[in-house]
Amino acid sequence: MALTRRLRPDGATSSALPGVDSVTRLFSSNRANKIVAAAILPVVVLVVWQLAGPHGSLFGGVLPTPDRVAKAWYTWVFGTNSLGFNPYSGGWLDSVIFSTTRVLQGFAVAVVLGIPTGIMIGWSRLASETIDPLIQLLRPIPITAWLPFSIAVFGISSFGAIFLIALGVFYPVVINTTQGARHVERDLVRAAEMMGAGRFDILWRVVVPASLPAIFTGLRIGLGIGWTAVIVAEMIAVKSGLGYALWDAYYVGRMDVVIADMATIGLMGLLSDQIILVCERYALSWRRVNANR
Amino acid sequence: MASIQISNLNKIYPGPKPVRALDHVDLVVEEGEFLALLGPSGCGKSTLLNILAGFETSTEGVVLFERQTIDKAGPDRGVVFQEAALFPWLTVFDNITFGPRVQGIKRAVYEQAAREMLDLVGLSDFAQSYPSQLSGGMRQRVGIARVLVMKPRALLMDEPFGALDAQTRLTMQELLLDVWQRLKITVVFVTHDIDEAILLADRVCVMSARPARIAQQIAIQLPRPRSIDDLTSPGFIRHKAEIMQVMRAAHSQKHIAAA
Numbered sequence: 001m002a003l004t005r006r007l008r009p010d011g012a013t014s015s016a017l018p019g020v021d022s023v024t025r026l027f028s029s030n031r032a033n034k035i036v037a038a039a040i041l042p043v044v045v046l047v048v049w050q051l052a053g054p055h056g057s058l059f060g061g062v063l064p065t066p067d068r069v070a071k072a073w074y075t076w077v078f079g080t081n082s083l084g085f086n087p088y089s090g091g092w093l094d095s096v097i098f099s100t101t102r103v104l105q106g107f108a109v110a111v112v113l114g115i116p117t118g119i120m121i122g123w124s125r126l127a128s129e130t131i132d133p134l135i136q137l138l139r140p141i142p143i144t145a146w147l148p149f150s151i152a153v154f155g156i157s158s159f160g161a162i163f164l165i166a167l168g169v170f171y172p173v174v175i176n177t178t179q180g181a182r183h184v185e186r187d188l189v190r191a192a193e194m195m196g197a198g199r200f201d202i203l204w205r206v207v208v209p210a211s212l213p214a215i216f217t218g219l220r221i222g223l224g225i226g227w228t229a230v231i232v233a234e235m236i237a238v239k240s241g242l243g244y245a246l247w248d249a250y251y252v253g254r255m256d257v258v259i260a261d262m263a264t265i266g267l268m269g270l271l272s273d274q275i276i277l278v279c280e281r282y283a284l285s286w287r288r289v290n291a292n293r
Numbered sequence: 294m295a296s297i298q299i300s301n302l303n304k305i306y307p308g309p310k311p312v313r314a315l316d317h318v319d320l321v322v323e324e325g326e327f328l329a330l331l332g333p334s335g336c337g338k339s340t341l342l343n344i345l346a347g348f349e350t351s352t353e354g355v356v357l358f359e360r361q362t363i364d365k366a367g368p369d370r371g372v373v374f375q376e377a378a379l380f381p382w383l384t385v386f387d388n389i390t391f392g393p394r395v396q397g398i399k400r401a402v403y404e405q406a407a408r409e410m411l412d413l414v415g416l417s418d419f420a421q422s423y424p425s426q427l428s429g430g431m432r433q434r435v436g437i438a439r440v441l442v443m444k445p446r447a448l449l450m451d452e453p454f455g456a457l458d459a460q461t462r463l464t465m466q467e468l469l470l471d472v473w474q475r476l477k478i479t480v481v482f483v484t485h486d487i488d489e490a491i492l493l494a495d496r497v498c499v500m501s502a503r504p505a506r507i508a509q510q511i512a513i514q515l516p517r518p519r520s521i522d523d524l525t526s527p528g529f530i531r532h533k534a535e536i537m538q539v540m541r542a543a544h545s546q547k548h549i550a551a552a
Contacts, residue, residue: 187378190348193366195392195443205395209382286382286423 064256072256073263088249088257092264098241099234100268102158103226106165110222114170115215118177122184123207135174143168143229151237161233161241168229169222176221180214181207213287216280220273227269242268295357296447296479297322297345302354304340314340316504318354322447327473327480329494331487331536337505338483342451345481346372358447368392371440373450377432379424385435386411386420392443403442410438413472430461437472447479454489463521466492474518487540491515491532492524499536501543508543511536 046066052058053065064072072088079089120127121135143164154160184207192206234243242265249257281288297320304315314337322328330338343349344356347366356363358370366372379388389410393403411417414434424432433453440448454462466489473480473493484490490497494513501508515528523529 185378187374187376188380190346190366191372191374191378191380192391192395193348194346194368194370194372195395195439196368197391197395201395205391206380209380212382284382286425 062255064259068256069259069263072254073260076257076260087252088245088254091245095240095242095245095261096264096268099230099243099265102161102233102238102241103165103223103230103272105158106162106229107169107223107226109162109166110169110173110226111219113166114173114218114222115177118174118215118218119181119203119207119211121174122178122181122211123203132178135171139171139175143225144232147232147236150233154237156237156239158238160237161230164233164237165226165229168225172221172225173215173218176214176218177211180211183214184210212283216276216284220276220280223272223276224269227265227272231265294324295321296324296326296359297481298355298357298360299341299345300355302341302344302356303352304337304344304349305352313504315344315351316506318505318507320498320507322479322481324479325477327493327495328482329490329497330481330483330500331490331497331540332485332500332505333502334485336500336502338500339451341505342372342449342481342483345447346370346449348372368396368443369445370447370449371443371445373433373436373440373448373453375452375455377424377429377436379432379435379439381424384421384423385416385427388424388435389439389442392439396443406442407438410442413441414438414468428461429457430465433457433465434468437469441472441476445478447481450480450482452483452485455484455486462489467521469493470519487533487536488524491529491536492519492521497532497536499539499543509539511539 049058050066053063056068057064073092075086076088076090076092079086081090117127117131117135121132122128146164146167150160150163154163188206188210189202192202197205230241231243231246234241235247238244242261246258246261246265249255249261299318299320302315302318302320304313306312306314318341330341332338340349344351345358345363347363347370350364363370380391383391386407389407390400390403393407408417408420411420414437416431416434416438419427419431424435427435436453454465457465470493480493482490482493491513492515497511497513499508499511500506511532513532515523515526515532
């Protein structure tokens with residue numbers, strides 16, 4: 001029997017046998033099914049978690065069940081500020097905005113410094129020999145170890161948080177950009193030279209675009225570290241934002257708010273990663289127009 | 294007039310165990326001549342081409358292009374690479390116009406020429422495609438077009454069809470014959486394929502294995518314009534027999550020297 005093959009929209013071939021195909025489709029062929037597939041495990045976890053605590057909490061009252069977390073989260077988001085009786089009635093959006101702004105600021109500083117530095121280290125031997133050793137020397141110091149330094153220099157302020165975030169994002173951005181710039185195909189550089197490109201043209205029109213895939217990898221890793229850094233910094237060095245709320249809620253025994261805060265951080269991290277992915281898809285569209293011959 | 298003059302060229306790659314890649318090479322390429330450098334893989338013929346391109350420097354010797362010492366790469370010597378070396382993030386059109394753009398030539402000036410080159414290599418319908426969407430042969434056509442658009446005075450080709458399948462290679466050889474017939478520019482063509490060298494070139498330089506030396510030069514007497522039909526002509530077969538003998542001799546000499 002001749003096995004006919006046809007092209008799926010993603011370019012992979014699939015068998016035209018009806019049984020095989022419908023099974024494949026159930027799990028991967030359309031977006032709605034993908035979302036359902038992705039939701040199964042989280043829903044199971046939530047249900048088990050809920051059923052495990054018939055009195056609204058687990059572990060002797062320490063861990064609230066999802067319904068209580070949801071309620072606390074709802075109040076935190078939509079509640080009105082009730083004269084200080086419940087600090088977690090309303091104010092969620094402010095916390096989100098404080099933290100997000102700091103992440104964006106620190107991320108921006110790291111990107112503006114990190115990408116050009118990485119390109120230079122990857123491209124120029126002089127930069128590689130002078131700047132790279134310093135970065136390798138400082139990199140093993142965890143950003144948490146910089147906290148006292150940051151507070152001493154910047155005080156209890158947003159700048160301290162931004163400094164830590166920028167530092168945390170800087171390393172992966174620099175290192176990945178360096179890798180990208182270091183491994184530009186030699187013939188691409190030679191081709192550009194042959195066509196009359198000067199040093200700047202080669203950097204801007206060849207090395208930078210050739211490094212973009214690696215740069216985006218650095219940005220994604222960096223952003224993850226940026227969210228870690230902002231929470232750590234806000235727990236200790238700033239008095240606002242999701243990190244501050246997290247620690248403060250724990251301190252007053254509001255585990256429902258703690259978990260709502262954690263979920264918020266997770267969602268923000270996911271959202272920001274998705275935004276970078278969209279940018280990457282746009283900037284690297286040349287990679288995805290796959291061979292159709 | 295001589296386009297390329299090479300005298301007493303030596304190339305040694307330094308290191309704990311220095312490697313001699315080129316050994317006293319003397320060569321003159323006339324203007325408008327199609328010259329093939331034929332030799333086994335890794336014999337140093339690409340090194341010679343890279344020195345002509347200005348990608349590598351010589352250890353010793355004189356290398357002149359139009360009486361000027363070659364010290365860097367430039368658009369007067371268009372290079373066609375083995376793997377095309379197109380910029381994957383640029384469309385075919387942007388790849389072809391890369392040279393004029395970095396040289397600061399206005400779009401109004403180069404656009405027409407670029408369209409003509411696309412037409413010449415038969416890729417007019419693919420101007421907005423990306424290299425990843427093209428076959429190997431099509432990519433190499435772009436590689437040729439982006440060089441021709443700069444109106445180079447010499448073409449340096451480093452096994453440009455070596456990675457293509459036999460069928461595509463024949464098509465590309467015919468395309469190159471056609472292009473050369475129209476433009477009559479100096480070509481230095483590196484290959485390890487005897488048939489390709491005879492079919493395309495006015496003169497074949499047989500190189501010995503590392504360190505590369507020019508073992509013998511053979512003028513190809515086949516009339517122009519040529520086509521792939523020449524591959525089976527009696528004159529072609531005679532040249533092939535002659536060259537195979539030279540290559541065998543160059544090879545065995547090396548063995549005697551090594552023993």
